[in-house]
Amino acid sequence: MICPNCGHEMPDDHLLCEKCGAEINIVPDFEPEIENSISESLSIIVDDISPEESKEKVKSEKTEDINKDEDVLDEDFFKGSDFNLKSSRKLIAVLSLAAILIVSTIIFVGVSIYHNYSSEFQSKKAKEYLDNNNYSKALEHYERARNLKPDNIDLIYEEAIVYKKMGDYDTARDILIEGINNRNMDFSTKEKFYSKIVDIFSEDEDYESINIILLKCEDNEIRTEFSEYMSLPPMLSVPTGNYDTIMQLKIEGSTVGEIYYTLDGSDPTKENGIRYLSPLALTSGEYDIKAIFVNKYDIVSEIASGYIAINVNGVNPPIVEPESGSYNKMVTIKAEALEGLTIYYTEDGSDPNPETSIKYTKPITLPIGNFNYSFIAVSEDGVVSDIVRRSYSLDLKAKVTDEMARLSILNKLYESNYILDINGKLPDEKGNISIKNDTIIEISEMGYYYKLDEYLTDDNNTVPTGLLYAVDINTGACYRLTIDSNSKWGLIPL
Numbered sequence: 001m002i003c004p005n006c007g008h009e010m011p012d013d014h015l016l017c018e019k020c021g022a023e024i025n026i027v028p029d030f031e032p033e034i035e036n037s038i039s040e041s042l043s044i045i046v047d048d049i050s051p052e053e054s055k056e057k058v059k060s061e062k063t064e065d066i067n068k069d070e071d072v073l074d075e076d077f078f079k080g081s082d083f084n085l086k087s088s089r090k091l092i093a094v095l096s097l098a099a100i101l102i103v104s105t106i107i108f109v110g111v112s113i114y115h116n117y118s119s120e121f122q123s124k125k126a127k128e129y130l131d132n133n134n135y136s137k138a139l140e141h142y143e144r145a146r147n148l149k150p151d152n153i154d155l156i157y158e159e160a161i162v163y164k165k166m167g168d169y170d171t172a173r174d175i176l177i178e179g180i181n182n183r184n185m186d187f188s189t190k191e192k193f194y195s196k197i198v199d200i201f202s203e204d205e206d207y208e209s210i211n212i213i214l215l216k217c218e219d220n221e222i223r224t225e226f227s228e229y230m231s232l233p234p235m236l237s238v239p240t241g242n243y244d245t246i247m248q249l250k251i252e253g254s255t256v257g258e259i260y261y262t263l264d265g266s267d268p269t270k271e272n273g274i275r276y277l278s279p280l281a282l283t284s285g286e287y288d289i290k291a292i293f294v295n296k297y298d299i300v301s302e303i304a305s306g307y308i309a310i311n312v313n314g315v316n317p318p319i320v321e322p323e324s325g326s327y328n329k330m331v332t333i334k335a336e337a338l339e340g341l342t343i344y345y346t347e348d349g350s351d352p353n354p355e356t357s358i359k360y361t362k363p364i365t366l367p368i369g370n371f372n373y374s375f376i377a378v379s380e381d382g383v384v385s386d387i388v389r390r391s392y393s394l395d396l397k398a399k400v401t402d403e404m405a406r407l408s409i410l411n412k413l414y415e416s417n418y419i420l421d422i423n424g425k426l427p428d429e430k431g432n433i434s435i436k437n438d439t440i441i442e443i444s445e446m447g448y449y450y451k452l453d454e455y456l457t458d459d460n461n462t463v464p465t466g467l468l469y470a471v472d473i474n475t476g477a478c479y480r481l482t483i484d485s486n487s488k489w490g491l492i493p494l
Contacts (some may be wrong), residue, residue, distance in 0.1 A: 064293055070099045119148040123155060126162075135166050153179060153189075157196055164200060172208050190222055198229065207297035231295040232305040234259050238282070242309045247282040248318040249308070253293040261291035267303060268292050281319050281336055284310050317385040318343045318360075318377045326393040330442050331366040333390070337377040341385075345375045347442050351387060352376045365439035366394045367402065368473070398473035402437045405450040405471035409435045412478045412494040431458035435469065443489045448473045451481060468494075 002009055003440035008019040042443040050061035142159040149155065156179035163172035177198055180190065194217075201209045210229045217223050223230065238248035251259050260273030265288035268274075273292065287308045293301040335343050344352045347370030352358075360375070370393045377385040400408075410422045413433065419425060424433035434455045441451045454467040468481035470491060482490040 003351075028096055030368050065462065070202060097398060119145045119152065119155070123158070126158070130162060130165075133165075135162055138162050148172055153185070154194055156180075157193070157200075161200060169206065169209055173213055179212055180217075187219075187221055190219060191225060194222055194226055197443075205297075207299050210301045211295075221441065228295070229297065230255065230299040231257070231293055231299040233301045234276075234291045234293045236289060236291065236304060236306045237279075238306070238308055239310065240306045242311070243282075244311055246319065247308065247310060248319050249280040249282050249287075249320075250288070251276045251280075251291050251304075255295060256291055257295040259291055259293055261289060263287050263289055265290065270294060270300075278318070279321065281315050281338070282308055283338055285312075300391055315379050315383045315385040317343065317388050318375050320373070320375050320388050320390055324389075324391045326395070327366070328395055328397075330392060330396075330448065331392065331438060333364040333373065333392075335360050335375050335388075337385075341377040341379055343375055343377055345373055347373055349374060349389070349391075352384070354378050354384075364394050365441075367437075368394050368396055368398055368440065396440070396473060398448070400450075400473050400476045401451055404475075404476065406435050406437055408471055408476055408478050409452055409469045409494075416494070431456055433457075433465075434462070440473065441470070441489065443470075443491070446491070449479075449481075449491075 003020065004018040005017060006020040008017055010018055027401065064306050122141045122145035126138045126145060129138035129141065131136075139159065139162055142155060146152070146159065148153045156175060159174045160172040160179075163169070164176065173176050180193055185193070195213075197213055198210055201207070207229060210226075211231050212235035214230045215225055215232075232254045235252050235254075237252070238247050251261060253259055258270075260268045260270055260274055261367065262268045262273055266272070268290055269292070276291070281339060287310070288305075289308065290303050290305045292303055295301075316338055318335045318341075320333065322333070324330060335345070336455045337343050342354070344354055345359040345360055346352045346357050352374050353376075357376075364373075371391070373390045373392070375388045375390075407422070410419070410424065413419045413421050413424075419433050420427060424435070426433060434457060436455060438451045440448055442448050449470040449472055452469040453469065454465045454469065455462050456465050468483075468487075470479045470481040471477070472479075478494040480492040480494060484490065
């Protein structure tokens, strides 16, 4: 057999040319005997279908068939049989090949359809492209996977990683924000999703992206859970407005960090702002306040602002912190006044005055019990401000009173022969020792103690000796109290 394409001679039963690869279409030669055989077969089929209609035709043809030469008939028969055998084999080969091609096509089409409509397959292909840094193809497959399974949040997360690797942080953030805000998820699922967000951006220390995503989060529980990564504008305790009295302004952040502010309307930064450490006393004047919050990851919040005008006549009263109330831990009372003013106070609630009241020089440690304090500020020319009153109650669950603590120290000094009696008499007529309660101190990891000072009285002069004592407020244990160069307290048992 000759290839019709290139003319190469090849075996008769080959369906493809070995030289050029052209497909060979086998068309059998025309033979009259075959046509007659086919015609006879068709006639038989027709007769089977309509025997009555063909009865006369069969009779007329029968006589003619008898007269045919038997040798010629036998020769034609065997020639037809030989051709049919060869043709059948070729036909079977062609049909088999066709069947294989059809089955292969069906399998191929089926696999293609499965791949096109399988989110798992598309995701797998996307990861393969991502591993090979082919980001455009990875995105193409992730888009297909997401279209097939729009509720699969893992696909959103994985697609965002591709954009992040491409350096397109804005798109990565937008995908995550859109993906999570448009889905109904329980808190546990959301928490896991946001944990993943924190992880992928923390790898590059991109805390700004974490802050942006959390600021757009609509779930307050999630915002609280991940608040350390957020940088919200600080809050001003005094609203914008006009006031006729001195105001105390507190600026508070929502989590751990630093606050910087200005009072002249300029935008604060870490470099040019004033770091907020304690409440501000706003006296007569105008204040154009702006403040920022900087979290522990150095992310700066938007600016909080307020305008406050103060118009106060006369002497401004002192600012006293904390407010009145009951406390169960150590409290330090602080009073502040304008420059040039002196503060005086009383501890029994009576009205203070410059002549007989205690001059405020340092913060006051609130004693255990109930106390009513009154404070005034006095100008250099003697003008007195209004009185500021505070009522406090401190309960540390102490089992030892301050008087019991004082007597315990005197007894220890007597037992050690430091004094001759519990009244504090010293040997050799050297004078008398007295012990006075000063305050309560908290020693780290050890608890609360009464702090007591020792005084020497001699010839009507009373001076501190410099010796300090401490008594545990719960056990009554007595100690010599020391303080090192780093202002750290120490205890030596008596």
